[in-house]
Amino acid sequence: MANFSGDWLEPLTELTHFYGAHVRLPPLCSPNQLRNVTVWGSTISGGYCGRLQNLSLSDVTWEGAASTWSWLASCTHLRYLKLDNIFKKRTASSGADTLEYSDLKWMGERRLQLTLSKVQSISYNMSHYWEVVRGNCTELAVNISVRGSVRCDWRTYWFARTLQACPRHVVWGAVPSCTQLYARVPLPANLTSVRPEHMLRPLKEEHMCADGCNCYWSEEEGSGVVADCSRRALTRPPAIPRLVLLHAGGNYIHTVHRDYLNDTLLELDLRNNNISAIPAEVCARLFSVPERLVMLAGNPLQCNCDNQPLLRELLHHRDQVDYQHLKCGDGKLLSTIDVQMLCLIGKEIHNTKETQLLNMIRKEIYIVLSVLLLAAGYVYSDKLKELIRLCRRKLCQCCMRE
CATH class of the missing domain: 3.80.10 (Leucine-rich repeat, LRR (right-handed beta-alpha superhelix))
Incomplete structure (x- = not known):
């Protein structure tokens, strides 16, 4: 060399x-x-x-x-x-x-x-x-x-x-x-x-997984459990100890409970389920772990004042969620909606309806009063005409005496 x-x-x-x-x-x-x-x-x-x-x-x-x-x-x-x-x-x-x-x-x-x-x-x-x-x-x-x-x-x-x-x-x-x-x-x-x-290695211990799910773990020290529960007709997320990653897309899950949000959970995939709203007390817990990633695309979210706690959390933690892909139940992208104005818009709509109702009542009262005045005027007019006719016949004094 x-x-x-x-x-x-x-x-x-x-x-x-x-x-x-x-x-x-x-x-x-x-x-x-x-x-x-x-x-x-x-x-x-x-x-x-x-x-x-x-x-x-x-x-x-x-x-x-x-x-x-x-x-x-x-x-x-x-x-x-x-x-x-x-x-x-x-x-x-x-x-x-x-x-x-x-x-x-x-x-x-x-x-x-x-x-x-x-x-x-x-x-x-x-x-x-x-x-x-x-x-x-x-x-x-x-x-x-x-x-x-x-x-x-x-x-x-x-x-x-x-x-x-x-x-x-x-x-x-x-x-x-x-x-x-x-x-x-x-x-x-x-x-x-x-x-x-x-x-990853399949997890064989049944008590460490959930029915219908496949669970895995890695050889890395301190590794948690990765669970694949996609398309299993689930109505709620499974409770699995030491859960790190949960794939539960394509199910019939309609909400999330506090009990399923372990501190070890770092990724929650709930795409393409039936989630429309999440209770206010669960919203803060959902993003309590800064490293947690939450995926909710494909769910029919309620974009109204009642669901504002969830929508605010999604907006505030948009770096932890697939925010650009979230849609409301009517198909609108959540990113195109001013979440902070939802309740104000609701109040304005409510106030507008009240104003419309008051205006309608006022209009009805005006119509009734107008009819009554017209009727009274008509009756008075008839009496006045009769008096004039009697006076022409020189009977007014007689009538007036009576």
Whole structure:
């Protein structure tokens, strides 16, 4: 294996492409002209990226102090990256075996095309999932091709959940296949076709789940229970101890009770049920955990003054709920309604009806009085005419005496 000195690139000021095989490279200090680097079967220590645009590393031993990804993050002009079998020195594990959320973010900022022969897991956590979902399904402009398999277990669970909610979060050139699945699913299976719940272990203890539901847990320390109770004809959410995630969409649930809102519950999916209102004492409890995500789209919410406590909570905690997709029973989007004015509008309508009633009564009284006056006038007019007729016959004095 050939060794290069630390200043090997300094005299090569016009170099634009470099291909090396079975070499030991010191930290790269690339000149401004170097754009493409391909290294195979070598040892590399990272360094400065300069204006490097294309980097291809295959069967490379990484011996830099920084991790592979932390060094690549400094490559501001990088557009194409290919990593095949990158190993950390003196370890059997891969130096680029796990993709983190932060890695994909900076790749997306550079609109990077990433090719990997193998990656053990793509590691997201719940906060990453929420950041993407609340960001209206943030799309990372990174094209990923993985020619291998990914461990589809609890380590990749949150990334799979993100893809399930936001299929266009990343662009796939080649989707990796799955290994280490706990559930029995038809093979071959890839990362985008496997349900996230199948990446967790089934919970066999019946007392830890509910009738008609499938419950799962992960190997992660302190893990709670994930329950899938979707489309089970339920009329109320199930009570499950240590519940972290509840999927109960597509049922006949019409309200939520305090007893089912455990402090451990971090995600409540009640989409496409029959919920129109939630009692005021439950509303505050619904969002008492700041990290809790509540999904209520597809429910016929009552958008009136009586249901204002719930509507106010939804508006105040719109970052914790799928607010832009919530609709009233009449089909109007809740986001288009001024929740604060609902009761004022109701009072105005009530006052308007009272005014209309008073005006109608006044009109009726006016009509009755007018009729009475006309009748009295008619009777008086007849008597006056008779008196005039008698006077003409010179009988007035006689009549007046009488």
